[in-house]
Amino acid sequence: EDTSCAEPAHAAETPRLPELSPDTVARAVVGSHAPLPPPLPADDQQAAALLQAATSASAAGDANAAAAAYMDLMELRPLELEQLYPPLLEALQQIYPMGAASRTLHNHTESFFAQMEERVRAGQAERVSRQPAVYLLRDFLSMEEVAALRSVRTRLRARWTQTHALVCFQHDSYTGHAQLSGKWSHMLGVPGAGARGCLTQEASRAVSSIVPASESLSVYRGETSLLDEIELRVERLVGLHALHAHRWQLLRYRTGEHYAEHADCTDRVPLHASENRMATLLAYLTDDFEGGETEFPRLGLKLKPPIGSALVFYNYKEGSCSPDTIHRSNPILRGHKEVLQRWYAYPEQPFLAARPISRHPKDGLLPFQPTIVCDWTASLWTNVSCRWYNQGAVTSEVMTSPGA
Numbered sequence: 001e002d003t004s005c006a007e008p009a010h011a012a013e014t015p016r017l018p019e020l021s022p023d024t025v026a027r028a029v030v031g032s033h034a035p036l037p038p039p040l041p042a043d044d045q046q047a048a049a050l051l052q053a054a055t056s057a058s059a060a061g062d063a064n065a066a067a068a069a070y071m072d073l074m075e076l077r078p079l080e081l082e083q084l085y086p087p088l089l090e091a092l093q094q095i096y097p098m099g100a101a102s103r104t105l106h107n108h109t110e111s112f113f114a115q116m117e118e119r120v121r122a123g124q125a126e127r128v129s130r131q132p133a134v135y136l137l138r139d140f141l142s143m144e145e146v147a148a149l150r151s152v153r154t155r156l157r158a159r160w161t162q163t164h165a166l167v168c169f170q171h172d173s174y175t176g177h178a179q180l181s182g183k184w185s186h187m188l189g190v191p192g193a194g195a196r197g198c199l200t201q202e203a204s205r206a207v208s209s210i211v212p213a214s215e216s217l218s219v220y221r222g223e224t225s226l227l228d229e230i231e232l233r234v235e236r237l238v239g240l241h242a243l244h245a246h247r248w249q250l251l252r253y254r255t256g257e258h259y260a261e262h263a264d265c266t267d268r269v270p271l272h273a274s275e276n277r278m279a280t281l282l283a284y285l286t287d288d289f290e291g292g293e294t295e296f297p298r299l300g301l302k303l304k305p306p307i308g309s310a311l312v313f314y315n316y317k318e319g320s321c322s323p324d325t326i327h328r329s330n331p332i333l334r335g336h337k338e339v340l341q342r343w344y345a346y347p348e349q350p351f352l353a354a355r356p357i358s359r360h361p362k363d364g365l366l367p368f369q370p371t372i373v374c375d376w377t378a379s380l381w382t383n384v385s386c387r388w389y390n391q392g393a394v395t396s397e398v399m400t401s402p403g404a
């Protein structure tokens with residue numbers, strides 16, 4: 001077996017880079033007196049152009065273009081959700097077919113193991129761990145596809161640069177910090193005792209540039225034909241069906257950035273729940289960096305798969321989230337890491353891969369405003385790490401404004 005990309009985890013202790021601290025955040029917030037720029041004027045022209053694009057795309061039967069235009073319109077005009085929803089839903093139902101015809105699915109877990117074992121027999125994949133199952137699939141993407149995906153990321157990322165990110169914390173040392181009290185626009189729970197909160201727009205703006213955050217740029221079905229093609233390849237080679245997929249994520253880490261230990265699954269979401277993360281696919285788009293390994297500490301695996309290859313792993317054991325799947329992205333010591341990621345759910349759930357319909361006005365997010373979330377999933381973290389998302393992590397269901 002070729003294990004050239006695996007080296008034992010204990011070989012060298014990764015040096016720890018200085019981490020974000022609550023005091024640094026408090027100093028940035030307290031020391032900043034820059035006024036917020038005035039809100040962008042309601043862009044009626046942009047909205048009218050989007051509505052025009054949406055209507056003509058639906059008339060032409062281009063569901064992908066219609067859905068994208070309706071979604072952008074909702075980002076600008078969240079209050080018009082009720083008028084925009086019916087035609088949007090019609091477009092989405094073409095992109096994400098639901099219902100009897102698509103419901104005759106195989107046992108998804110079985111098809112995953114059957115396909116991956118077949119890949120191993122055919123010499124296309126290597127079983128890196130048996131329990132939990134972790135496979136390395138070689139030559140999953142061509143070099144041309146890698147380059148194309150990297151430019152997709154650059155292109156889509158450009159849309160999210162108009163405003164600073166809203167910055168959210170879920171760690172007692174931040175939510176309970178004395179100097180940060182009064183600087184929160186959303187807080188769920190008791191500050192300093194397991195709460196999660198988002199800073200005000202002013203405070204977010206002051207800290208968004210000092211928070212080292214890796215990035216997750218969401219891409220949805222229909223947004224690029226290349227990923228639509230690749231999802232069929234995953235069905236064929238990996239046995240994970242498109243109708244079980246979460247959104248695509250294009251991850252990026254710059255020097256110094258990492259993502260702390262976590263499992264992709266959680267027992268708060270049972271295997272049969274629609275939004276569970278039964279299996280994970282990570283395809284590597286760069287390799288010119290030091291550090292940045294995908295490490296599974298409980299398996300003694302520290303992996304740096306070659307460009308174009310994919311790691312796929314199964315997150316459950318006997319129906320429960322397996323803690324042995326805990327993994328992290330080690331700090332980047334030099335260079336730049338990009339990964340294409342997708343989670344797969346056990347039951348069919350086509351809309352999981354869809355762009356979420358409008359952020360609620362109560363979220364307090366500006367149009368096309370990203371969020372930075374530090375320490376989102378409480379229990380498993382060993383240290384703080386932050387991630388930038390273009391998909392709102394704040395929703396009125398989970399967050400309540402104090403006084404709202």
Ligand SMILES: O=C(O)CCC(=O)C(=O)O
Nearest residue numbers: 251264293294328329339
């Ligand atoms: O980038 C990696 O190596 C791992 C990313 C990851 O585990 C995640 O985003 O859930």
Ligand SMILES: [Fe+2]
Nearest residue numbers: 262263264327
């Ligand atoms: Fe993960």
